[in-house]
Amino acid sequence: xxxxxxxxxxxxxxxxxxxxxxxxxxxxxxxxxxxxxxxxxxxxxxxxxxxxxxxxxxxxxxxxxxxxxxxxxxxxxxxxxxxxxxxxxxxxxxxxxxxxxxxxxxxxxxxxxxxxxxxxxxxxxxxxxxxxxxxxxxxxxxxxxxxxxxxxxxxxxxxxxxxxxxxxxxxxxxxxxxxxxxxxxxxxxxxxxxxxxxxxxxxxxxxxxxxxxxxxxxxxxxxxxxxxxxxxxxxxxxxxxxxxxxxxxxxxxxxxxxxxxxxxxxxxxxxxxxxxxxxxxxxxxxxxxxxxxxxxxxxxxxxxx
Ligand code: GRG
Numbered sequence: 306x307x308x309x310x311x312x313x314x315x316x317x318x319x320x321x322x323x324x325x326x327x328x329x330x331x332x333x334x335x336x337x338x339x340x341x342x343x344x345x346x347x348x349x350x351x352x353x354x355x356x357x358x359x360x361x362x363x364x365x366x367x368x369x370x371x372x373x374x375x376x377x378x379x380x381x382x383x384x385x386x387x388x389x390x391x392x393x394x395x396x397x398x399x400x401x402x403x404x405x406x407x408x409x410x411x412x413x414x415x416x417x418x419x420x421x422x423x424x425x426x427x428x429x430x431x432x433x434x435x436x437x438x439x440x441x442x443x444x445x446x447x448x449x450x451x452x453x454x455x456x457x458x459x460x461x462x463x464x465x466x467x468x469x470x471x472x473x474x475x476x477x478x479x480x481x482x483x484x485x486x487x488x489x490x491x492x493x494x495x496x497x498x499x500x501x502x503x504x505x506x507x508x509x510x511x512x513x514x515x516x517x518x519x520x521x522x523x524x525x526x527x528x529x530x531x532x533x534x535x536x537x538x539x540x541x542x543x544x545x546x547x548x549x550x551x552x553x554x555x556x557x558x559x560x561x562x563x564x565x566x567x568x569x570x571x572x573x574x575x576x577x578x579x580x581x582x583x584x585x586x587x588x589x590x591x592x593x594x595x596x597x598x599x600x601x602x603x604x605x606x607x608x609x610x
Contacts, residue, residue: 311600318366318386319359325387326353329440348421348429349436352394356412360605361393361504362386364529367597368508368522381448382511385456388440389504392464395433396500398426400473434464448511455510463503472496476561484562490531497537498530505529505598521587525598528584532606535573535580538565540610577606 330350334341362383369382401408401416402423408416418426441456448456462468472495475488484492505526509519542565565573584602588595 309596309600311597311604314597315359315363315604318363321366321383322359322362322387322390323354325383326390329387329436344421344425345429345432348417348425349432351420352398352417352429352433353391355414357390357394358608358610359390360601361389361500364501364504364526364598364601365389365508365511367601368505369511370597371508371522371591371594372512372514372518373594374512377447378512381446381452382508384440384443384446385507385511386504388437389460389500389507391433391437391440392460392469393500395430395437396464396469396473398430398433402426405473405477437464449513452510452513456507459503459506459510463499468495468499468503469497472499480561486564486567489562489564489567493534494527494530497534498527501530501533502526521590525584525587525602528580528587529602529605532577532580532584532602535564535577536606536608538563539570539573539577540608541565542570581606 327350330346330353332341332343332346363386365386366379366382369379374382397411398417400406401411402418409419410416414420416426417429421429437460438457441460442453446453464470466474472492475492476496479488479492502523503526506519506523509522514522541563564576568576581602585599588598591598
């Protein structure tokens with residue numbers, strides 16, 4: 306057996322997702338659609354097809370692969386993975402808007418509202434959010450209706466006011482206000498953790514896994530969601546200030562506390578190792594087949610961007 310090569314597997318999965326998204330936005334109206342206004346189509350393509358690690362789709366497809374899906378189920382997992390990337394991309398587009406983070410660059414290119422305009426960026430975000438649910442429910446996929454409903458339900462909750470949007474609201478409302486450690490963890494679990502958790506849980510849902518396995522993957526997703534955020538906070542430490550243990554970057558600029566600014570980088574590194582270990586332990590029952598997810602946990606904790 307060749308050793309598992311994480312980077313090339315991530316790239317291969319990303320290519321599949323990008324192809325699926327490019328196909329869906331090829332400009333051909335689907336039943337019920339009359340005309341696709343070129344400007345929104347091009348804005349959606351700009352946002353969706355402009356890079357990104359595609360880590361959420363990877364997690365979803367690798368979680369599904371644990372259950373040895375047949376070709377139809379694997380195709381359905383790809384559709385759900387592409388849908389999830391639509392929601393993630395919409396959140397980045399809206400997060401970059403002047404009313405939120407007011408960022409000019411995303412994934413190394415001008416943000417959507419700079420490349421197009423603000424109204425188009427709002428609409429393209431809205432369209433990406435709704436497209437996600439279209440893709441999950443598309444009758445052309447062979448997925449059993451109960452599984453589709455379970456996916457729509459879990460995705461709505463992960464993305465909505467009890468998940469990502471709610472986390473973003475708490476975040477905005479807490480600028481320059483002291484947050485307790487518990488509040489920071491809750492906010493992060495909602496804002497970034499909910500979609501990562503959904504990614505892992507959805508792999509199980511697509512394959513009709515047992516409630517136990519679904520729960521196990523959900524807990525795995527929760528642990529790597531926390532790791533993702535800690536790694537993000539660590540990335541906000543500049544080389545110089547890391548020595549003094551002082552956080553910079555957008556969050557710190559706005560006077561926002563992170564776990565790293567509360568406890569320092571060394572604590573965060575120890576914590577990260579603990580989270581990866583806990584995540585990996587949850588994969589134990591899946592044996593060797595879980596190697597991609599194991600490596601994904603390490604990748605998320607050690608990521609450089
Ligand atoms: C505006 C509804 C709404 C929600 C915004 C997730 C989120 C909530 C905002 C994203 C802003 C942000 C910088 C969050 C921190 C987590 C983070 C670094 C997200 C970027 O995700 P990656 O690293 O990005 O997976 P790529 O580009 O690889 O897809």
